[in-house]
Amino acid sequence: MTVILRNVRPWGAELTDVTLDGGVISALGPVPPAASGSAHAAAPAAVVEGAGRILLPSFSDVHVHLDSNRLGLPMRPHTGAPGVWGMMLNDRRNWRDAESSVSDRATNCLGAMIARGTTRVRTYAQVDVDAGLERFEGVLAARESHRDRADVEVIAFPQAGLLREDGSADVLEEALKLGADVVGGIDPCSLDRDPVRHLDIVFGLAEKYGVPVDIHLHEPGQLGLFSAQLIVERTKALGMQGLVTISHGYGLTDLPADQLQDLLDEFAALDISMTTIAPAGQPLPLQQLAEAGVRVGLGQDGQRDYWSPYGNADMLDRTWQLAFTSRFRADELIEHCVAVATVGGASVLDPRSRRLSSVADRPGLALGDPAELVLLEGDTVTAAVMDRLPGRAVIHRGRVVAEDLELT
Missing domain, CATH: 3.20.20.140 (Metal-dependent hydrolases)
Structure with missing residues (x-):
């Protein structure tokens, strides 16, 4: 099933939607609400409400x-x-x-x-x-x-x-x-x-x-x-x-x-x-x-x-x-x-996977990247690290496997 992460902030950036399909990130950008029931008119889509949370690689x-x-x-x-x-x-x-x-x-x-x-x-x-x-x-x-x-x-x-x-x-x-x-x-x-x-x-x-x-x-x-x-x-x-x-x-x-x-x-x-x-x-x-x-x-x-x-x-x-x-x-x-x-x-x-090129590099959330993701609460990425709040959602191979510190 296609999964749409609604209103998330990749690496703390501006709000957007992220679409997951086939275990990878398949689209970046707003998805019309009508498409949530049939993403790209191909298959039903599950919607995860990001509520402005930060999206990071897991x-x-x-x-x-x-x-x-x-x-x-x-x-x-x-x-x-x-x-x-x-x-x-x-x-x-x-x-x-x-x-x-x-x-x-x-x-x-x-x-x-x-x-x-x-x-x-x-x-x-x-x-x-x-x-x-x-x-x-x-x-x-x-x-x-x-x-x-x-x-x-x-x-x-x-x-x-x-x-x-x-x-x-x-x-x-x-x-x-x-x-x-x-x-x-x-x-x-x-x-x-x-x-x-x-x-x-x-x-x-x-x-x-x-x-x-x-x-x-x-x-x-x-x-x-x-x-x-x-x-x-x-x-x-x-x-x-x-x-x-x-x-x-x-x-x-x-x-x-x-x-x-x-x-x-x-x-x-x-x-x-x-x-x-x-x-x-x-x-x-x-x-x-x-x-x-x-x-x-x-x-x-x-x-x-x-x-x-x-x-x-x-x-x-x-x-x-x-x-x-x-x-x-x-x-x-x-x-x-x-x-x-x-x-x-x-x-x-996996040495073949994307690696860090500098201290400023923030990979892991581009098209085609593995849908291994976590949603965290926080105004910024630094705030998320400092506060370590419980409102999290965890995604493995494009599927939600945990929410609010509990396995689904």
Whole structure:
């Protein structure tokens, strides 16, 4: 069915109508009321009253751990130990004792994300010798439950590393055999302490199963730079341009300016993308990344889990956090954060899709663009980010899937 979005403001511009057909934006401009019953005299049309709300591309959460969240469950004291290994062990001691199953928690969290405006997701699913494939299968079940409301990629993620426990690489490969969309890696130097072997396994599996790579990189300064350069080498050697993502990249903020620029130029040349969770104190240099032509997306990471009490399934909140931690005040830069959280993340998922060309670029609402959309309340885009009001409508593949923070 054709859908007409009546009286909406694309990226906060003047009021207009937007017509959706075949899962894409098919027309821009006023539609006579008489046409609402038979759009273009071809088929009946559904009308969504925009009531002057802002129309944006829907959010893309490209760094989330659906398998570990505790949204909707009672708050618990934070018991995590410092460091990735210590936090992982704390999660391992507790995740099976949650009040509901992985699949139920992941399904609930994914539904809440969709209701708040996210229709494109890349989620991690931990696979290791402790969990086996249980957490991975729980995330697959959540994806299936919401298959008509969002597009979800699942990363087989070796949170415990690949070399510290015998059999870790075997479990990772088993998840790929069962249909994982992406192969993950983590801190090749500081966690596994053998970056060559770690990356050989990750990129070897990527080549064998024809999947992209997504690597958590928490490593600081020169250590992070060393791991990033090894990732660059393998990306180039295997011809995996556009198929590799570095997540977090905390060490970039510690690098001298010339080293950082050289690395970003290498990322751009090989089309290596990045994702961030808008951390306090170590924000990615968004303006510099945009100038270099590096694709960047945003995600919520873990949400109220055994790693952190933060997170609420709302990418609009995380967009505010991205602007805040980046110390942005100008409307153009706050809107750039929205662009990163929407079409920026979409380009991480699909390097063939429209990507951001500068901090002033506002794509995603042109003729032929995917009908992945969200309506938000606000006088301006910046106001929508600051106020984060509940009057939203969420559209996936040209169909309304949520209204006023509730799934339809």
